[in-house]
Amino acid sequence: MREGKKGSTGASSLKKKEKLKKTKTNQNHNEEDNNTIITKKKNTKKTAKKVQFEKQEEEPLQKKKQQQQQLPTTDSQSESGSESDYEDFSEDDVSEDYELLRQSEDGESESSGEEVHGNHSDSGNDDYHGLEDHSNSSESHQGVEESDSSEDEVVPRNTVGDVPLEWYKDEKHIGYDISGQKITIKERQDKLASFLASVDDSKNWRKIYDEYNDEEIELTKEETKLICRLLKGKAPHAEFDPYPDYVDWFKHDDALHPLSNAPEPKRRFIPSTWESKKVVQYVRGIRKGLIKLDEPKEEEQRFYLLWGDDSSAAEQANRLSYIPAPKPKLPGHEESYNPSLEYIPTQEEINSYQLMYDEDRPKFIPKRFTSFRSIPAYENAVKDSFERCMDLYLCPRVRKKRINIDPESLKPKLPSQKDLKPYPATCYLEYKGHKGAVMTISTDASGQWIASGSTDGTVRIWEIESGRCLRIWEIGEAVQYVAWNPVHELPLLAVSAGQDVLILNSGFGNQEDQRKVKELLHVQTPTALDDSDNMASIVSWHQDDKHDGIRLKHFKTVTSVEWHRRGDYLSTVMPADILLFLSKKLSHRIPFKLHGLPVSSVFHPTRSVFFISTKKNIRVYDLVKQKLIKKLETGLREVSSVAIHPAGDNLIVGSREGKLCWFDMDLSSKPYRVLKCHPKDITNVAFHRSYPLFASSSDDCTAYVFHGMVYSDLNQNPLIVPLEILRGHKTSNGRGVLDCKFHPRQPWLFTAGADSVIRLYCH
Amino acid sequence: MGLILNPSPLSHNSLIASIFTPCVTEDSLPPCRSITDLPGKKKEGNAARYITRSQALKHLQVNTKLFRRLCIYKGVFPREPKKKFRGNHHTYYHLKDISFIRHDPILEDLRAKSAYAKKVTKAKAKKNKELADILIKRQPQIKLDRLVLERYPHFVDALRDLDDPLALVHLFASLPASDRMKIEVKRVHNCRKLSHEWQAYISRTHKLRKVFVSVKGIYYQAEVEGQKITWLAPHGLQQVLPDDDVVYDVLLNFLEFYETLLAFVNFKLYHSINVKYPPILDPRLEASAAGLLPLSYFLGDCLGVWVHLEQVAASVELYALSRYFDTNYRTAEQIDGTERDESELRLAQLQHQLPSNEPGALMQLVKGAADENEEDEDTKECKKLFKNMKFFLSREVPRESLLFVIPAFGGVVSWEGEGAPFEEADQSITHQIVDRPTQGHIYLSREYVQPQWVYDCINARIILPTEAYMVGRVPPPHLSPFVDNEEEGYVPDYAETIKRLQAAAKNEILPMPGLGKEDLEDPQNLLAEGYLSRAEAIEAAERKRTLLTKSNSKLMQMMALEKQYHDELKMELQGNQYSSSAVDKNKQISGEDSNNEEAREEESLPDMQDTAKDAANMSTLLMSRKTRGLYEAMKIGKEKKKADVSLLKERKKRIQKIQTQNTKKN
Incomplete structure (x- = not known):
C-alpha cells in the first residue's frame, strides 16, 4: 500500500511538474500575445513540439512506473491507481488528456481486470488466487502493450445465449455459468438503500446494471473516454493516429546501385552439362540415321481402288436423295468457230440487241473465224466456269418433271360434236326491218312468233318460219326489254321502254282468249290509287289507249321484265329496285334488302323461288316464306345476265368481263365451272327449255352454243361441252350481239345484233 | 430490417433478367441445342424441315467461307421448300x-486447319520466317x-458427274500460275497431269465420240461405261485471269475436290485395263518435258514463248503417256489373250466332259463370253476410222488436241519437234495437217488438210473428201455434233451434204417418202424408215397447212395423198400384197372427192378458217387454268x-441472193 501510494504520489508530483511547465508556456503565450497572428501560430507549433518532447521524456518514466507497479503484490494498488486516475480526470485539463491517457493506460486496464476478478471471487476466493490472476493479466499486458482487446473478450458469465430474460422471470436463477451451475439472482437492495448508496458513492454515475449477468458494472475511465470519442465522431481508440508521420525506411546515402552490385557468378559462363549430353545424343541419332532432318514429306497422295467392289457399296437409306446438277447445255451450231453464214447476225441485228431488255438479249453472239489459227482465247472462260461453280453450290435444286409431250394432248377429251347434235350451227334466216340496234327479242310460247324491241322505238312481231314482220308498235322510246307471257292462252307482251312498262295485247289466239285478254287489260285508274301510298309513288297503273294495253309508270328506267311461269306475275327490274306485279293489278315491292344494285331477276321454273342478281352475288329468295334461302358468290366483277336451267337446280351467269359461270346449287354456292370464252362483255345467257343446250351472246359479235347436260343422278356432275361459235353479226358502236333466245321447242337460236338484224341459227 | 429488405430488390432484378434474357439472346443459341428445340411454338412442316443459310451458319458455328468450303466438299446444295417460310430472298x-x-x-479438320493457319500468320507477323517455314511445311493435310x-x-455415279470436274481441271491446266490469285504452280501441273492421264485413257481405249471446236474451246464427248461425258477444254492460248467478279477461292475449293475425284477415277479406269497408276513415263521424254516446263514457267514474262513452250511440253508429256500406254496396254492385251486361250482350253475340256447331246447350248455359252469381251460397236467403228493413216502435224497446228484426237480414232501421229516418232520426210505419211495460208514444200504422196478436216471426219x-479443206481455203462450216437437226427444224446445207456422203459411204440411197420398197427384207429397217418418212410427210403436211389460205383444194389433195401413203404404209407393215390397182383406185377416189369438195369449200373459205380456229379454241375453253398456262407456255x-x-x-x-448477184457481176 505504501509503495502504491508512493507511486501514485510520484505520479502526481510528475504531473505537477508538468503543470508548472504548462503554466510557464502559458505565460510565454501571454507575453507574446501582442505579436502578430503568424508568430502566434509559430508559437503554437513550438508548444506542440515542447509537448512532444515532454512526452518523450515521460516514456522512460512510465516504464519505471510499470516496473514499480509490477513489484507490489497487494490488491489495493489498483484502487489507489484508479483513484489517482479519477483525480486526473476531474482536474479537467483538456489539453493534457492525451498525456494523461498514456500514463494511466496500464493502471486502468489492470484495475478493470482486477474488478472483474474481484466480482468473480466475491463468493470468497483467497488472496493467492487473486494474486495469480493479477500476475497473469499483467503479463499479458506486457506482451501486447497497446492492445485493449481484453475488455472486448470478457466472456459473459451467463451461458443461456441471446434469449429474452423474461423466460427466467419466475425463476430464481437467470441462467447457467460455464460449469453448468445456476446463476441465482442476488438479493436486491431496497430502493432507499440503493439510493443512499448511490448518493454516497461518487462513482455512481459510471455504474450500469447488467441484467443479463445480474451484476453491476462500473465503467472505467477509459471506457467512458471511448464513449466520449465515439460521440464526437473520432476513432474509438485514442492511440490510433489517422495521420502518421512518413517513415523513410530506405537509406539514400552511400548506395551506387539500387540492388546488389555483386559480380556474375561463374556458373553462368559454363555450358550446361545436361544440354551437352542432350546434344551428343541428338548428334548420335542423326549420324545413325535415327533422326532425319527436313525430310521432304511424301508428296504424292496415295491413290487406291476406291470403288473396289461396286456391289459392296452400302446404300445409305438415311440420306436425302441426291439431285444431280443439271448438265450445262451442249453447244449448238452457232457456237462453232466457223458456223454457217446464216447463223451470224447482221450488224443491224447486233445493234438491235442493244434495244432489248437484258433478259432477252442473246448471251452469245456467233462469230466466224476462217481458219483455226485465228481463234482467239475465250475471254470469259474463267468467268463462265466460276458462274457454273456458283450455280453448283448456291442454286437451289428441285427435281422437276419435264414433260415432253405434244401440247395438243393437254386438251381435255370431249365427246364428239356429232353425238351431241342437234344444236344450232348455221344461220338459216335473217329478220331485217329494224332501223336501230335490236336490244331484245322474245319467243312466243307456241314457237310461232318472235317479238323484238329496238332502239328505234319499235316493237315488232315476226313470223319465225317466214321471217315476215307481222306487227309493229311505235313506242316512241328505245325499247329495253320485251317478254312474251309464257302462258299460251294469254298472248300478252310486256315491253319496257324508258321508265314505263307496257303490257300489250299481241292479238293472237282465238276469240275467247282475246276476250280474256281484253278483260285483263282493262284498268281503272282509281284502283291504282287505292293501293298503299308507298307503292303509288313508285309505280302507277294506267290504261294506255294508244296501244290498247296497260302502262305501268315507274320512277326510273326499267331494265328488264320477267314473267312468272304461270303468267300471272311479272317482275320488273329498275337499277334501284325490284317490283313484283300481280296480275290482279297490284304491285308489290320486294321486301328484302339488297346489297348492291339489282341487275336482273329470274323466277324459278317450278317452285316459288326468286333469283335476284346484284353485281357480285346472286340471292335466292323464297317468295312464300319471304326469306333469303341462299347466296351464290360468283366471284365475277360485274354480272350482266342470269338464266336458270329448266330443272331449276342449275344456273348460268354471264358477266361483263366475258366469263360464264355455271352454278350447281346442290353442289356449292361457288361456281361449278367458270368458262372464259368471250373477250368482251356477255350480254345475255339462255337455256333451252327442252334440249340440253345453253348459249351466251357477247359484244364481240359471237354467240357460243354449249351442250349442258344435267343428269338426274345427283352423283354425276353436269357435262359442259362447247359446241359452236356462231358468227355473222357485225359490230356497230362497239356492240355486237345484244340478245339471244332459244326457240321453245326446236334447237334453234335467235340472236339480236346491234347491226339491227335478228338471226336464226338452225341445226 | 434493413438487411432483410435489401436483398429483395436484388433478387427481383435477377428474376426479371432471367425472364428477358432468352428473348434478347434468342439468336445466339448454345451449340448443343438443335434448331428445332427453339422455345415457343413447336415447328412443323417446312419450317421444321428447312433452315435458312444464316441459321445454318449459326447452327454449325462456322463463318461463310468455311461453310462454303464444307458445302463444296460435301456436295450439299440448297433445296427448294414447297413453302418458303422466311420469304423469297x-x-x-x-x-x-x-x-x-x-x-x-x-x-473439325477444317477448323483445326484454320487454327493452324493462324499460327503461321502469327509467325509471319513476328517476322519469324524460320518458324513460319517449318509450320508451313508441317501443315496438316486434308x-x-x-x-x-x-x-x-x-x-458410275462418279462418271455421271464427271463433266464439271473435267471442265474445271482442263481450265486450270491452261491457266497461268499466279500468286495473287493463289493459283500455285504445283496445282496447275497436277491439273495438267490429271487431264493428260484422262485423255490418254480415252484415247487409248477409243472412247471418244464427238469433238466440237467452238469459240469457247473444244468440246469433247466420250462414252465411258455407258455414260456420256462431255467436257470443254479451252484453246491452248494464254488465258486471262479476270480480277473482278470472280472469287478464286470458290474455284480452288471446287478444284481441290475435283482433283481428288479425278485421280481416283483415273486410278479405277487404269486399273480396269490392267495398267498401273500413276503411270511411270519414259524417263527421257519425261525429262525433256520436265525440263521444258520449269523453263516455261521461268520465262513467264514473254507470253508467246511461254505458251509455245507450254504446248510443246504438254504434247511431249501426252506422247510419253501414250507411249507408256502402248507398251502396257499391249502387255495387258497379251495377258488377256493368254487368259482367253486358257478359258478356251478349259471350255474344250468341259466340252469333253459334258454329254454330247447338248453342243448347241454350250456353243451359245461360248459366244456370250466372246461377246462380253468385245467392245461395243461404236468403239469398233471409232477405232477403225483413221486406220492405216499416218498424220503429221505442222508447227502451227494445235498439237495437244490433235495428239489426243487422232490416236483415239486409230490414227498414227507425229509432229515437228523434239521427241517426234517420225520425221516430216517420212514417205508413209498420208495426211499432213497444216494451218497456214500457203504451203511451201509439198510432198505429192500426202494430202495437206486443215485441222478442221479431222474434227469433221470424226x-x-x-x-x-479433202478438197474443201485444202491449204489456204476457207473451210466449210464446222457444225455441232450435239444438235439434232430434225428436232431443231432447220438443217444446214453442209449437214445435208455430209448426210449424203454418209449414205454414199454405206452404199445406200435415202428412201424417199411415198416410194415403197418391196425388196427390203429386214422388218426393223423398214420400220425405222417408215417412221422417218412419216415424220417427213407430217412435216410436209404441216408446211402445206400454212399455205391453206392459198389453195384449199391443194390441201385436200395433199391430205388425200398423205392418207393414201399412210394406208400404203400400213399395208406394207402388215405384209399384205401390194397391188398397183388399189393405188389407182385410191387415187381416183381421192381425185373425185377433192373435185367435189373444191366447189363447195371455195365459197365458204373464210368460214373454214374460222372453224379451224374455233375447233382449237373450243377445247382450251374447258381446260383448267394451270393446264391452260402450261399449254400457252x-x-x-x-x-x-x-x-x-x-x-x-x-x-x-438473203445471203444466197447476194451470192447470186455477185456471181452474175463476175
Whole structure:
C-alpha cells in the first residue's frame, strides 16, 4: 500500500511538474500575445513540439512506473491507481488528456481486470488466487502493450445465449455459468438503500446494471473516454493516429546501385552439362540415321481402288436423295468457230440487241473465224466456269418433271360434236326491218312468233318460219326489254321502254282468249290509287289507249321484265329496285334488302323461288316464306345476265368481263365451272327449255352454243361441252350481239345484233 | 430490417433478367441445342424441315467461307421448300443436309486447319520466317478420299458427274500460275497431269465420240461405261485471269475436290485395263518435258514463248503417256489373250466332259463370253476410222488436241519437234495437217488438210473428201455434233451434204417418202424408215397447212395423198400384197372427192378458217387454268423455235441472193 501510494504520489508530483511547465508556456503565450497572428501560430507549433518532447521524456518514466507497479503484490494498488486516475480526470485539463491517457493506460486496464476478478471471487476466493490472476493479466499486458482487446473478450458469465430474460422471470436463477451451475439472482437492495448508496458513492454515475449477468458494472475511465470519442465522431481508440508521420525506411546515402552490385557468378559462363549430353545424343541419332532432318514429306497422295467392289457399296437409306446438277447445255451450231453464214447476225441485228431488255438479249453472239489459227482465247472462260461453280453450290435444286409431250394432248377429251347434235350451227334466216340496234327479242310460247324491241322505238312481231314482220308498235322510246307471257292462252307482251312498262295485247289466239285478254287489260285508274301510298309513288297503273294495253309508270328506267311461269306475275327490274306485279293489278315491292344494285331477276321454273342478281352475288329468295334461302358468290366483277336451267337446280351467269359461270346449287354456292370464252362483255345467257343446250351472246359479235347436260343422278356432275361459235353479226358502236333466245321447242337460236338484224341459227 | 429488405430488390432484378434474357439472346443459341428445340411454338412442316443459310451458319458455328468450303466438299446444295417460310430472298437448306455436315469429321479438320493457319500468320507477323517455314511445311493435310466415296458410292455415279470436274481441271491446266490469285504452280501441273492421264485413257481405249471446236474451246464427248461425258477444254492460248467478279477461292475449293475425284477415277479406269497408276513415263521424254516446263514457267514474262513452250511440253508429256500406254496396254492385251486361250482350253475340256447331246447350248455359252469381251460397236467403228493413216502435224497446228484426237480414232501421229516418232520426210505419211495460208514444200504422196478436216471426219464418222479443206481455203462450216437437226427444224446445207456422203459411204440411197420398197427384207429397217418418212410427210403436211389460205383444194389433195401413203404404209407393215390397182383406185377416189369438195369449200373459205380456229379454241375453253398456262407456255416455246428457224431461213435466202448477184457481176 505504501509503495502504491508512493507511486501514485510520484505520479502526481510528475504531473505537477508538468503543470508548472504548462503554466510557464502559458505565460510565454501571454507575453507574446501582442505579436502578430503568424508568430502566434509559430508559437503554437513550438508548444506542440515542447509537448512532444515532454512526452518523450515521460516514456522512460512510465516504464519505471510499470516496473514499480509490477513489484507490489497487494490488491489495493489498483484502487489507489484508479483513484489517482479519477483525480486526473476531474482536474479537467483538456489539453493534457492525451498525456494523461498514456500514463494511466496500464493502471486502468489492470484495475478493470482486477474488478472483474474481484466480482468473480466475491463468493470468497483467497488472496493467492487473486494474486495469480493479477500476475497473469499483467503479463499479458506486457506482451501486447497497446492492445485493449481484453475488455472486448470478457466472456459473459451467463451461458443461456441471446434469449429474452423474461423466460427466467419466475425463476430464481437467470441462467447457467460455464460449469453448468445456476446463476441465482442476488438479493436486491431496497430502493432507499440503493439510493443512499448511490448518493454516497461518487462513482455512481459510471455504474450500469447488467441484467443479463445480474451484476453491476462500473465503467472505467477509459471506457467512458471511448464513449466520449465515439460521440464526437473520432476513432474509438485514442492511440490510433489517422495521420502518421512518413517513415523513410530506405537509406539514400552511400548506395551506387539500387540492388546488389555483386559480380556474375561463374556458373553462368559454363555450358550446361545436361544440354551437352542432350546434344551428343541428338548428334548420335542423326549420324545413325535415327533422326532425319527436313525430310521432304511424301508428296504424292496415295491413290487406291476406291470403288473396289461396286456391289459392296452400302446404300445409305438415311440420306436425302441426291439431285444431280443439271448438265450445262451442249453447244449448238452457232457456237462453232466457223458456223454457217446464216447463223451470224447482221450488224443491224447486233445493234438491235442493244434495244432489248437484258433478259432477252442473246448471251452469245456467233462469230466466224476462217481458219483455226485465228481463234482467239475465250475471254470469259474463267468467268463462265466460276458462274457454273456458283450455280453448283448456291442454286437451289428441285427435281422437276419435264414433260415432253405434244401440247395438243393437254386438251381435255370431249365427246364428239356429232353425238351431241342437234344444236344450232348455221344461220338459216335473217329478220331485217329494224332501223336501230335490236336490244331484245322474245319467243312466243307456241314457237310461232318472235317479238323484238329496238332502239328505234319499235316493237315488232315476226313470223319465225317466214321471217315476215307481222306487227309493229311505235313506242316512241328505245325499247329495253320485251317478254312474251309464257302462258299460251294469254298472248300478252310486256315491253319496257324508258321508265314505263307496257303490257300489250299481241292479238293472237282465238276469240275467247282475246276476250280474256281484253278483260285483263282493262284498268281503272282509281284502283291504282287505292293501293298503299308507298307503292303509288313508285309505280302507277294506267290504261294506255294508244296501244290498247296497260302502262305501268315507274320512277326510273326499267331494265328488264320477267314473267312468272304461270303468267300471272311479272317482275320488273329498275337499277334501284325490284317490283313484283300481280296480275290482279297490284304491285308489290320486294321486301328484302339488297346489297348492291339489282341487275336482273329470274323466277324459278317450278317452285316459288326468286333469283335476284346484284353485281357480285346472286340471292335466292323464297317468295312464300319471304326469306333469303341462299347466296351464290360468283366471284365475277360485274354480272350482266342470269338464266336458270329448266330443272331449276342449275344456273348460268354471264358477266361483263366475258366469263360464264355455271352454278350447281346442290353442289356449292361457288361456281361449278367458270368458262372464259368471250373477250368482251356477255350480254345475255339462255337455256333451252327442252334440249340440253345453253348459249351466251357477247359484244364481240359471237354467240357460243354449249351442250349442258344435267343428269338426274345427283352423283354425276353436269357435262359442259362447247359446241359452236356462231358468227355473222357485225359490230356497230362497239356492240355486237345484244340478245339471244332459244326457240321453245326446236334447237334453234335467235340472236339480236346491234347491226339491227335478228338471226336464226338452225341445226 | 434493413438487411432483410435489401436483398429483395436484388433478387427481383435477377428474376426479371432471367425472364428477358432468352428473348434478347434468342439468336445466339448454345451449340448443343438443335434448331428445332427453339422455345415457343413447336415447328412443323417446312419450317421444321428447312433452315435458312444464316441459321445454318449459326447452327454449325462456322463463318461463310468455311461453310462454303464444307458445302463444296460435301456436295450439299440448297433445296427448294414447297413453302418458303422466311420469304423469297432466303436460301434454304434441308436440316438433314446441315446435320450431315455437322457430324462429319471434316468440319473439325477444317477448323483445326484454320487454327493452324493462324499460327503461321502469327509467325509471319513476328517476322519469324524460320518458324513460319517449318509450320508451313508441317501443315496438316486434308484427305478427301472418304468424301469422294461418300458422295459417289458407285463408280458410275462418279462418271455421271464427271463433266464439271473435267471442265474445271482442263481450265486450270491452261491457266497461268499466279500468286495473287493463289493459283500455285504445283496445282496447275497436277491439273495438267490429271487431264493428260484422262485423255490418254480415252484415247487409248477409243472412247471418244464427238469433238466440237467452238469459240469457247473444244468440246469433247466420250462414252465411258455407258455414260456420256462431255467436257470443254479451252484453246491452248494464254488465258486471262479476270480480277473482278470472280472469287478464286470458290474455284480452288471446287478444284481441290475435283482433283481428288479425278485421280481416283483415273486410278479405277487404269486399273480396269490392267495398267498401273500413276503411270511411270519414259524417263527421257519425261525429262525433256520436265525440263521444258520449269523453263516455261521461268520465262513467264514473254507470253508467246511461254505458251509455245507450254504446248510443246504438254504434247511431249501426252506422247510419253501414250507411249507408256502402248507398251502396257499391249502387255495387258497379251495377258488377256493368254487368259482367253486358257478359258478356251478349259471350255474344250468341259466340252469333253459334258454329254454330247447338248453342243448347241454350250456353243451359245461360248459366244456370250466372246461377246462380253468385245467392245461395243461404236468403239469398233471409232477405232477403225483413221486406220492405216499416218498424220503429221505442222508447227502451227494445235498439237495437244490433235495428239489426243487422232490416236483415239486409230490414227498414227507425229509432229515437228523434239521427241517426234517420225520425221516430216517420212514417205508413209498420208495426211499432213497444216494451218497456214500457203504451203511451201509439198510432198505429192500426202494430202495437206486443215485441222478442221479431222474434227469433221470424226463427227461424220467417215473420211470426208479433202478438197474443201485444202491449204489456204476457207473451210466449210464446222457444225455441232450435239444438235439434232430434225428436232431443231432447220438443217444446214453442209449437214445435208455430209448426210449424203454418209449414205454414199454405206452404199445406200435415202428412201424417199411415198416410194415403197418391196425388196427390203429386214422388218426393223423398214420400220425405222417408215417412221422417218412419216415424220417427213407430217412435216410436209404441216408446211402445206400454212399455205391453206392459198389453195384449199391443194390441201385436200395433199391430205388425200398423205392418207393414201399412210394406208400404203400400213399395208406394207402388215405384209399384205401390194397391188398397183388399189393405188389407182385410191387415187381416183381421192381425185373425185377433192373435185367435189373444191366447189363447195371455195365459197365458204373464210368460214373454214374460222372453224379451224374455233375447233382449237373450243377445247382450251374447258381446260383448267394451270393446264391452260402450261399449254400457252408450250405454244410460246414452239413459236419461238419456229421464229428462230424462220430467221435462219431468211438470212440464208438473203445471203444466197447476194451470192447470186455477185456471181452474175463476175
